[in-house]
Amino acid sequence: MEGKVTFSLHDKCEIIESITEEIEEFMLWMGSFGKQEEGGVTRLLYSEAWRDAQLALAAAMEQAGLEASFDWVGNLFGKLPGTETNKTSIMTGSHVDTVKNGGMYDGTFGIAAGVIALKYLKQHFGMPKRSLEVVSLCEEEGSRFPMTYWGSGSITGRRHVEEIALLTDENGISFREAMEAAGFGSGTLRDSRRQDIGAFIELHVEQGIVLERKNLNIGIVEAIVGQRRYTIEVTGEANHAGTTPMMWRKDALGGASGMTQYLLNAAREQGAPLVATVGRFEVKPNVANVIPEKVIFTVDVRHPDATVLETFCHRFLTEFRKIAEEQELHVQTHLWMNASPVNMDKGLSAKIERICKSHDISHLSMASGAGHDAQMFQHICPSALIFVPSHLGISHSPQEYTSPADLAVGTAVLIELLYLLGYKEEEI
Amino acid sequence: MEGKVTFSLHDKCEIIESITEEIEEFMLWMGSFGKQEEGGVTRLLYSEAWRDAQLALAAAMEQAGLEASFDWVGNLFGKLPGTETNKTSIMTGSHVDTVKNGGMYDGTFGIAAGVIALKYLKQHFGMPKRSLEVVSLCEEEGSRFPMTYWGSGSITGRRHVEEIALLTDENGISFREAMEAAGFGSGTLRDSRRQDIGAFIELHVEQGIVLERKNLNIGIVEAIVGQRRYTIEVTGEANHAGTTPMMWRKDALGGASGMTQYLLNAAREQGAPLVATVGRFEVKPNVANVIPEKVIFTVDVRHPDATVLETFCHRFLTEFRKIAEEQELHVQTHLWMNASPVNMDKGLSAKIERICKSHDISHLSMASGAGHDAQMFQHICPSALIFVPSHLGISHSPQEYTSPADLAVGTAVLIELLYLLGYKEEEI
Numbered sequence: 029m030e031g032k033v034t035f036s037l038h039d040k041c042e043i044i045e046s047i048t049e050e051i052e053e054f055m056l057w058m059g060s061f062g063k064q065e066e067g068g069v070t071r072l073l074y075s076e077a078w079r080d081a082q083l084a085l086a087a088a089m090e091q092a093g094l095e096a097s098f099d100w101v102g103n104l105f106g107k108l109p110g111t112e113t114n115k116t117s118i119m120t121g122s123h124v125d126t127v128k129n130g131g132m133y134d135g136t137f138g139i140a141a142g143v144i145a146l147k148y149l150k151q152h153f154g155m156p157k158r159s160l161e162v163v164s165l166c167e168e169e170g171s172r173f174p175m176t177y178w179g180s181g182s183i184t185g186r187r188h189v190e191e192i193a194l195l196t197d198e199n200g201i202s203f204r205e206a207m208e209a210a211g212f213g214s215g216t217l218r219d220s221r222r223q224d225i226g227a228f229i230e231l232h233v234e235q236g237i238v239l240e241r242k243n244l245n246i247g248i249v250e251a252i253v254g255q256r257r258y259t260i261e262v263t264g265e266a267n268h269a270g271t272t273p274m275m276w277r278k279d280a281l282g283g284a285s286g287m288t289q290y291l292l293n294a295a296r297e298q299g300a301p302l303v304a305t306v307g308r309f310e311v312k313p314n315v316a317n318v319i320p321e322k323v324i325f326t327v328d329v330r331h332p333d334a335t336v337l338e339t340f341c342h343r344f345l346t347e348f349r350k351i352a353e354e355q356e357l358h359v360q361t362h363l364w365m366n367a368s369p370v371n372m373d374k375g376l377s378a379k380i381e382r383i384c385k386s387h388d389i390s391h392l393s394m395a396s397g398a399g400h401d402a403q404m405f406q407h408i409c410p411s412a413l414i415f416v417p418s419h420l421g422i423s424h425s426p427q428e429y430t431s432p433a434d435l436a437v438g439t440a441v442l443i444e445l446l447y448l449l450g451y452k453e454e455e456i
Numbered sequence: 457m458e459g460k461v462t463f464s465l466h467d468k469c470e471i472i473e474s475i476t477e478e479i480e481e482f483m484l485w486m487g488s489f490g491k492q493e494e495g496g497v498t499r500l501l502y503s504e505a506w507r508d509a510q511l512a513l514a515a516a517m518e519q520a521g522l523e524a525s526f527d528w529v530g531n532l533f534g535k536l537p538g539t540e541t542n543k544t545s546i547m548t549g550s551h552v553d554t555v556k557n558g559g560m561y562d563g564t565f566g567i568a569a570g571v572i573a574l575k576y577l578k579q580h581f582g583m584p585k586r587s588l589e590v591v592s593l594c595e596e597e598g599s600r601f602p603m604t605y606w607g608s609g610s611i612t613g614r615r616h617v618e619e620i621a622l623l624t625d626e627n628g629i630s631f632r633e634a635m636e637a638a639g640f641g642s643g644t645l646r647d648s649r650r651q652d653i654g655a656f657i658e659l660h661v662e663q664g665i666v667l668e669r670k671n672l673n674i675g676i677v678e679a680i681v682g683q684r685r686y687t688i689e690v691t692g693e694a695n696h697a698g699t700t701p702m703m704w705r706k707d708a709l710g711g712a713s714g715m716t717q718y719l720l721n722a723a724r725e726q727g728a729p730l731v732a733t734v735g736r737f738e739v740k741p742n743v744a745n746v747i748p749e750k751v752i753f754t755v756d757v758r759h760p761d762a763t764v765l766e767t768f769c770h771r772f773l774t775e776f777r778k779i780a781e782e783q784e785l786h787v788q789t790h791l792w793m794n795a796s797p798v799n800m801d802k803g804l805s806a807k808i809e810r811i812c813k814s815h816d817i818s819h820l821s822m823a824s825g826a827g828h829d830a831q832m833f834q835h836i837c838p839s840a841l842i843f844v845p846s847h848l849g850i851s852h853s854p855q856e857y858t859s860p861a862d863l864a865v866g867t868a869v870l871i872e873l874l875y876l877l878g879y880k881e882e883e884i
Contacts (some may be wrong), residue, residue, distance in 0.1 A: 099858055127741065128741040128742070128743050129741050130746075139502055147564060153861075154522070170744060170745065171743050235696045235699040236696070236699035253698065255698065257744055265850070266557075266811075266852060266853040266854060267849070267851065267853060268826060268849075269735055269756045269758075269852075270663070270681065270731060270735035270823075270824075270825040270826035270827065271662070271664035271825040271826050271851065272664070272684065272731065272825075272848065273728050274508075274720070274723050274724045278847075279720070280851055281716065281734055281737060282716070284713075285714075285716040285717050285734075286717055288709065288713040289710075289714055290712070292707070292710050296702045298699050299702075301701075302702075302705075303698060303700065305697035305700075305707075305745070305747055307709075307742070307743050307744045307746050307747065308739065308742050309709060309737065309739045309742065311735075311736065311737045313555065314556070314736050314738075315556050315597075315599050315733070315735050315736060316598060316599075316685055316733075316736050317555065317597065317598065317599075317685075317733070317851075317857065318735050318757055318852040320732075320735060328697045328698075330697075330698050350814070366622065376695065395527065396698075396699075397699040397700075398698035398699050399698065417670075421696075421704075423695065423699065424694070424695065424743075424746040424747075425694040425695060425746075453525050
């Protein structure tokens, strides 16, 4: 037994062989929930496709020999109970929701790898000493409601039900309504807040091009960038497109497109790693022969240094107000997401590095340009974030792709890390 | 009898007194069809509100003693048959459709004034020698489908059913589907094409600020500007807002907002009377944390000189392609409306001027910056376009307003013109 447990490179290859097909099938199966004609996947929080996916995952967890259960907000857990019941749980997993017409791997991979890892460990080593759990987090993207990390935030106490009271989606459906329609937010379900998590490990696709360009298998994330998201509302005056001379117009779109141009140019001047994006852009009344009265658009800005981020945001908000004033427009800005940069746990990262080295798995310590659920868990327990390559770095798109072999290497690293923590009781 | 018929100024005041309240009530009543919470009116072609309005108008026409009938596309006619049946009809009216959340007066006033004028004439002078008709045209704005002047175009042979074959609204409903759902486009209705119209007179709110600024009652339109409308489709690459460095992006919104800025600046440099508008702007996938893959927007350009219009459009289209190339974006442009400038009938305009002078009604000969149904009729018969003031020039907006007194003066002028043509048989 003892000989078997610290994998040799040969054992790692065996693991990878034995799980490559399984992980590929699991990913394709999950990709069928919310499949779009355009080729992508859409699983917005509490939608029908989202609900179908969570219920199917619960069944798959039971099939894998795990105890499946939902919490109040709709997070799904698959548990392998530890023999030493006084110990905290080791948790792995990621989010089940997607952006509109997004990819098959973002979020989903971390859940699939977790289920397969726990199944593998139970089959080969029986029950762990420390409880091991895989979680399918209900929401991370903020694609349906202006709210991100609803799943991990509810578990870690960083999100509260009061925050959703006034939120509605683009069809005017309230957050609460949607949650209850999906069967959650009711008293019979267990409270989402957890105090018994000893460590959190998230496996995720890089959503960038670094690992592929450098031809590496694993990225060990040291820090996650800080990011801010704003809603900007520009108000002018609706008027006739033919009879209103240019100089008498109060064109909300004229102002909003100028602000967008300023933001993108300023981000280019600032240079990497700063990124700024206008992703959402709504015009009212949105008719060809009417001068737009209102434009509501979003701004997403990210940088690993809190001060640089702060300074840049102050700068573009000042310019937006100036542009509005010059054009006799009214502008309102609303900061609805403000995540500080987060450093991941050094101890866990060192273990992952050790695993990679001992099995000659090529790896790199790096920063993440995207936010991830692991940053929420880092506030309550040591947390790690492990990347596998993304082909061409394309993500949030139907073209998102990672080869089954790359997925399997990441899963193998997760299996060994969970083994060390759950069965060998290595100190976290 | 003869003494009464050529109105003295005193008679004009009597008319105005007698119809001011009636026109005000009629306008408020019409404004109730498609009334929006935001305060405006929305009657998109073949919608439920549109259908309710047409059916209610048909009843109102019968009540006014007119013969009401619909044609194949849903134009509604109220006829006062002439005693001399060999003569062509004199037609007045305007369009019943509105833009999204538009005003109460645009189009509607021309219909209301026509019904009230014909009712007044029948009551005071009995049946005319030449047939008089008021028409409630089904569509002019192009707000639901990329198709304008569907009503007047079908009557004058400038629009054909083949042109709607592929058109759908923003919800994917086909033009044909919508028309049939509203009860039109069926063989049992009479063909829309007319060959028996002797003259067309349209009464309309100015939708501009000239008459109010100059404190004048009536605008006599000599020419209508030419206009072009395009749909511009910019395609880039959807990608992750956090992990994609600025220099590697293919941001469709970055390109489209730059094109919008270029267009508006070029229009300002060109100077009045040229106007250019981006009224509609759709982003895909339209999510805060995804770099936009596609933007589809409209461009509306107008000028009374065909050559200036042509040159300006060529210039901005060239620049759009240049911007797309520089940013590695793909751009497609589609011209879906191309209306040449139109001169209105000099003879009818002279009659209107004579009526105004003889009754000391302040007036101005002017150009129209907006397209109107009268320009379609001018292709098949002498046509006139008469403006009344628009408060602050605001139009296509809930704030659109013209005082009942101004509406009544315009209606009185229409009554006298119809009297001269229908009863006095003045040459057109």
